[in-house]
Amino acid sequence: MANTHTFSKGEEIANAITHGIGALLSIAALVILIVFSSLYGTAWHVVSFTLFGTTMVLLYTSSTLVHSFPPGRAKNVFEILDHSSIYFFIAGSYTPFLFVAVQGALGWTSSELSGGWRLVERCSSHFS
Template sequence: MKTNNSTDNDGQETVSQHDSRRQAIAQKLQNINEYTLGEEVANSITHGIGILLSIAALVLLILAAQNHGGGIRLIAAVVFGATLILEYTNSTLYHAFPWPNVKRIFKILDHSSIYLLIAGTYTPFTLITLSEAGGTWMTAVIWSLAVVGVALEAFWVFRPRWLGALIYLCMGWLIIFKVEALLQLLDPTGVMLLFAGGICYSLGIIFYVMKKIRYMHSIWHLWVLAGSIVHFLCVLLYVL
């Protein structure tokens, strides 16, 4: 009898766990509209501006790459510019659409695009500036981390919020392993711009995790935009 009772209890616990998980998933999906209307307007505008700036940036990057011989420079320019456009477009659409089902899709795309943007930002530096200093393996590492990040966004529903922020930071500051080579191969002003952009992104993480305070997400958007602009200037003026 004890064995049967134990088995029944185990079965009930398993069912209860499944029910709790389903309820948690349902609750998480219901909470897709996590910002007020005013916040979403601000979120959409801040990164909507980013779309326009990113399109202009891609054009300027392509022109600069072509003026310096094209080839790998052109590839790096297109990758960087395209990931800028991808991130700001997905972010804007995520915050602009009010419908939960659509919003849910663009939330995944938005967060996934951040990993791709980080890798895309690295690409000009690893393929051009660090081409003779281990840039190839760093390109492979950073894009592998981006793929892992995208997979986490797509398949791990209950990941801790801080985990994504941690991966963003680790990817962003992986460049410190090549700081000595950068100091030798990149103009000092370019180095300053590179790290200034990284600091903008890093400081923005503070506001990213403060989601319970209204408009903190919009402020994070501004820090991201600032980091992108600084890195764009670095690539345009000192890498291509």
């Protein structure tokens, strides 16, 4: 994958720190989401908020890692994971709505279609 952004060392450090803070906060948010959804919600709440929180952790963790490594193979791998995690987070963001508010066959079908579409988008952007 071609490097589309060149950051100074200071920018990379700042990005790694701020995204690392985001990763820590997203882990805390995931725990809170799971606890509250299990106490006050249904299994649909627990599953949907766990998926949402997990994709948020993936997004910030992969972004932290891509900014933590010097140019090279590891950075390239984490850059692909970072870009892919954006698509997963988009799908994870509306999973709670589809599973909790829409529910049933329509919720599952919409979730599967959107997940498949995110995969197609990710693959097409990787190879273009």
